[in-house]
Amino acid sequence: MAEPIIIKPLTTIEELEQVQELERDVWQMDPVPVHQTLTAVKNGGLVLGAFDGDKLVGFNYGFAGFKDDEVYLCSHMMGIAHAYRRQGIGELLKQKQKEMALQQGYSLIKWTYDPLESLNAxxxxxxxxxxxxxxxxxxxxxxxxxxxKGLPSDRFQVHWHIASEYVNGETVWIDQLPLRDDHVLVQYQLRSDQLPQLSDHISLEKMTTTASDYDGQAKLDHHSDKQGFWLPIPDNFQTLKKQDHALALDWRLKTRKIITHMLALGYVAVRLLKTDQGVHYYLFVPQHRLAL
Known part of the structure; x- marks a missing residue:
């Protein structure tokens, strides 16, 4: 039987040098200097490593953040060795990060990810x-x-309210929201090469009216089935980008427009629904409905 993956904090120069090697393998980029990660660890930051025996196969690096009178842990990087992906190691690292961040006095962790990367979402x-x-x-x-490479580096910034009822309690109403065609924010179609393409017909005015009307209904009826809006994204954005770069850029620009509009209305993304239709769907709900 294979040994379990062990997650532990990294605090020594030797351990952080191992992180550098993993960074090079994952991103083929110059790694973060050890003097930076070591200083972060000594000043409210947190570096975690995932080990298969003595081998470092994943890491998570975060440092102390502060904005608008709010202190949080800024989770800057997480990388998993190629041979160890899709094995739940990222979730193990994040859950350990949550545990240790709570012990250090944090109630919020923030980080960014590409909104078109469905695995991360x-x-x-x-x-x-x-x-x-x-x-x-x-x-x-x-x-x-x-x-x-080759696309604007747009990012979703996620807020993880690790001490909240929303994160630690029941969210049945969200998980039971149905995917309704009349609440899909933009339609798509599969091309002859089976790549999904978004419609050119995006009406922000219609979305504003629909979202505003819907938000009022949601406040009145917390058990209504009209509590969410859905946005498709490709099920595998990297594959799509390799096959058609122009199509990848089209997805970037159209979803950018829609997501920023929904956030401005007071909605946040809370789930990603998987399908076998070439796309997955973000679910947006009003932020005021979440016990944060």
Missing amino acids: YLNLSKLRAIGAEYVENCYGEMNDALN
Whole structure:
């Protein structure tokens, strides 16, 4: 029987040098200097490692953040060795991060991810119950690593309220919301090559009216089946980008427009629903309905 993956904090120079090697393997980029990660660990930050025996196969790096009179842990990087992906190691790292952050006095963790990466979205929203609360256009400028090269580096900033009822309690009403065609924010179709393409017909005015009307209904009836809006994204954005770069850019720009509009209305992304139709769906609900 294989040994279980062990998650533990990393605090020594030697351990943080192992993180650098994993960074190079994951992103083919220059790693974060050890003097930076070591200083972060000594000043409210947290670096966690996932070990298969003595081998480091995953890590998570975060440092102390502060904005608008609010202190939080800024979870900056998480990487998993290629041979160990899709084995739940990312979730193990995040749950350990939550545990240790609570011990250190944090109640909020923030990080960013590409909103078109469905694996990250499913982990962050559906499994961990973080919320997609902010959208940053071209967050890191032009990036040349394999995952990001050639597209604006747009990012969802997620807020993980680790001490909240929303994260730690029941969310049955959210998990039971049905995918309704009349609450899908934009339609898509599968092309002849089976790649999904969004419609060009996006009416923000209609979305504003619909969302505003709907929000009023939601406040009156907490058990209504009209509590969410849905947005499709590709089920595998990296594959789509490799096959048709122009189509990937089209997805980036159209979803950027829709997501920023929904956030401005007071909605946040709370789940990713998986389908076998070439797309998965974000679920947006009014933020005021969440026990944060």
